[in-house]
Amino acid sequence: MTKIAELNEIDEIADGDLIYVRDVSDPAKPDKKAPSSKVRPAGARITNHFRFAGNVAIAALAAGVEVDATVTVTGAVIRHASFDIQPPASIAVLSTRVSANDTLSIRFRNLHASSAYAGGNVAYVALVSRSV
Incomplete structure (x- = not known):
């Protein structure tokens, strides 16, 4: 399992970046990724x-x-x-x-x-x- 403290921090999110997610609903495989587009609601513009x-x-x-x-x-x-x-x-x-x-x-x-x-x-x- 990846430890959050060991991950490098970035200055800002760019197009195509993936976000690390620890999925607590799946204890067997909690390490997941999500595209930055899922972080904001549908239709929202940055x-x-x-x-x-x-x-x-x-x-x-x-x-x-x-x-x-x-x-x-x-x-x-x-x-x-x-x-x-x-x-x-x-x-x-x-x-x-x-x-x-x-x-x-x-x-x-x-x-x-x-x-x-x-x-x-x-x-x-x-x-x-x-x-x-």
């Missing part, structure tokens, strides 16, 4: 939020030109990520999207009519929300 902060490199932009930049955000999948940034003056964020798992793509545009943007790193915050 939502995890992950916040990422970092810098995104914006390439040099001529006046009126657009450029895409990508950042790695672990856990980002389609429809589960939001992005916040305070762009430099005359630079607009046209769109953000999850272009591949764990990757956000951000499209920037230089709105200035005649001046180029020299490029640089800009701080951002990304939020990933996942429900199981």
Whole structure:
């Protein structure tokens, strides 16, 4: 029989993890396992939020030109990520999207009519929300 004190503790339950159960109704074989989905009632959803902060490199932009930049955000999948940034003056964020798992793509545009943007790193915050 497995002793609870000898088991390692985990930080959080992930998809596919199994829970050890000591089934007192079966004294001959009390060691059992249960998927984490049986721990919560049917229909219940568990939502995890992950916040990422970092810098995104914006390439040099001529006046009126657009450029895409990508950042790695672990856990980002389609429809589960939001992005916040305070762009430099005359630079607009046209769109953000999850272009591949764990990757956000951000499209920037230089709105200035005649001046180029020299490029640089800009701080951002990304939020990933996942429900199981």
